[in-house]
Amino acid sequence: MEPVIDPKSDSNDVRRKTKAEQDKANSKLAIKMIWVAAGSLLFAFALVPLYDVLCSITGLNGKTDNNAATLNKAKVDESRSVTVQFTAAVMPGLGWNFYPKQTSITLHPGQIETVLFEAKNITSQIVTGQAIPSVTPGVASVYLKKIECFCFVNQSLKPGETKIMPLRFFIDPAIPKDVSEMTLSYSFFEAAKK
Structure with a gap:
C-alpha cells in the first residue's frame, strides 16, 4: 500500500x-x-x-547680472539707442498691486538711468515678496547691468503700505547692434516664510 x-x-x-x-x-x-x-x-x-x-x-531665461560691482566704466555710445520696456506681475497669493511708473525708456548704451516701480499691500497683514527679473530677448540679458534694484533683497510691506522702489541700471555698450529693444519683466512672488 x-x-x-x-x-x-x-x-x-x-x-x-x-x-x-x-x-x-x-x-x-x-x-x-x-x-x-x-x-x-x-x-x-x-x-x-x-x-x-x-x-x-x-543669460538663459532672462536672468541678469545683479553684481553692483559692475558699475558703468564704459563711455556712453550716443550713436545708437535702446528702448527698454517694463512689465510687472504679481503671482497669486501675494496680495499686492505692483506696476512700473513708466512703461518704457529709451537710452544710449552706457547711460545710467533710474526708473521707479510702485508696490502696494492690499491685505490686512504684513506681506514679504521677492521680485524675480526676466529679460527678453534672452541675448540682451547679459548686457543689462543693475546698479541698484529692489530685486536684490526681499521687500516687506505693512497692511495698506505703498512703496516706491527704484531700479538704477545701464545697458552695456557691448550689446549687439541688432538689439534695439528689450523688455524687463518683474514677477513678485510671496517670499518663503522662515
Whole structure:
C-alpha cells in the first residue's frame, strides 16, 4: 500500500516559502522606493541653485547680472539707442498691486538711468515678496547691468503700505547692434516664510 500524500501539506509549505519570499521582496522594494524618494527630493532641492547658476552664466531665461560691482566704466555710445520696456506681475497669493511708473525708456548704451516701480499691500497683514527679473530677448540679458534694484533683497510691506522702489541700471555698450529693444519683466512672488 502506497502512502497517501496530503496535497494540502505540500501547498502549505510552498505557500509559506512563497509568502516569506514575497515579504522579503516587498521589504527590498520598500527600501529601494525610500531611496528613490529621498534622491528625488535632494535632486529637486539642488535644481534651484543649479538652475540659477546656469541662467546667470548663459543669460538663459532672462536672468541678469545683479553684481553692483559692475558699475558703468564704459563711455556712453550716443550713436545708437535702446528702448527698454517694463512689465510687472504679481503671482497669486501675494496680495499686492505692483506696476512700473513708466512703461518704457529709451537710452544710449552706457547711460545710467533710474526708473521707479510702485508696490502696494492690499491685505490686512504684513506681506514679504521677492521680485524675480526676466529679460527678453534672452541675448540682451547679459548686457543689462543693475546698479541698484529692489530685486536684490526681499521687500516687506505693512497692511495698506505703498512703496516706491527704484531700479538704477545701464545697458552695456557691448550689446549687439541688432538689439534695439528689450523688455524687463518683474514677477513678485510671496517670499518663503522662515
